[in-house]
Amino acid sequence: MLRFAISTLFLLLLSATQLSAQTEMADIMRSNGKIYVVVVVLATIFAGLFVYLFFLDRKIGKMEKEVKTN
C-alpha cells in the first residue's frame, strides 16, 4: 500500500514537472520574477511564528490556572 502510494506520488510529481517544462502556464506563482514565492515563504514563516506565540500563550494561561489553584 505504502509502496503504491509512493510510486503514484512520484509519477504525479514527474508528470507535473514535465508539464511545466513543456508549457509555461499562466501561474501566478511563476510571474513577476517569482516575487510571489518570496511572499509565500515569508507568510509561512510569520504564520509559523504566530502559531508558536499562540501555543506559548495557551501554555502560560494553563500555568496561571495552576498557580491560582495551588
Added chain:
Amino acid sequence: MGKWWWKIACVAFVLYTVIAGFLMPVPRLDILNETIRNLYFHVPMWFTMIVLFGCAFWYSIKFLRSGDMRHDAFAVQFTNTGIFFSILGMLTGMEWAQYTWGAAWSNDPKQLCTAISMLIYFAYSILRSGMRDEEKRAKISAVYNVFAFAMMVPLIFVLPRMVDSLHPGNGGNPAFAKYDLDSNMRLVFWPANAGWILLGVWIASLKVRLALIQNKREEVF
C-alpha cells in the same frame, strides 16, 4: 487568555503587511528603488519600541505611586521587549542604509540619538542586575526608567529634527507626507504599525505573565 481579538488583529495586520508590503505598488524613486518597501518593516520596529517604552514609563510611575511589585514586573518586561525591538530597528536601519546612503553608519543625527537612547536603556538592565534587594531595585529602576523615557523623547523626536539629517522628516526633509508616503503606501504603512505594535505588546504581556507566575511560585515555596 480571555481576550483573543487583539491577538487575532495582530496576526491579520502583520500577515497583511508581509503580503501587501511586497505586492502593492510603490513610488518609483531613484536610489531607493524597491527598498522603499523597507518602510513597512523598519519604521514599525521604532513605533513598537516607543509604545513599549511608553508602557514601561507608565508602569514605572504606577509603581512609584503604589509600590505594587506587579507594576515593577510590567515595567521591566515592557522595557526588555522595547530594547529587543530597538535592536531590530537599529539592525534593519543599518542594513537599509548600507545600500541607500552608502554606509551602514554615517553618523546621521537620528542614528546617533537613537544609539544614545538605546545605551540609556541598556544601562537600565545593567542597573537592575547590579542590585539584590528587590524593593530597592524596583524603586531605583522605576525612577531611572522615568528618566530614560524623558531622555528618549527629545533624543528621538526633537533633536534630529533641528539639524540636517538623511532621515526623512528631519532638517527640512518632508516626513511621511509627500513623495515618500503616497496614498497607496499609507494603506500598508499604518496597518503595519498597528500590527507590529500589537505584536510587541503581545510578547511583552507573555513575559509579564511568566514573571508574575514565577513571583507567585517563589512566594508559595
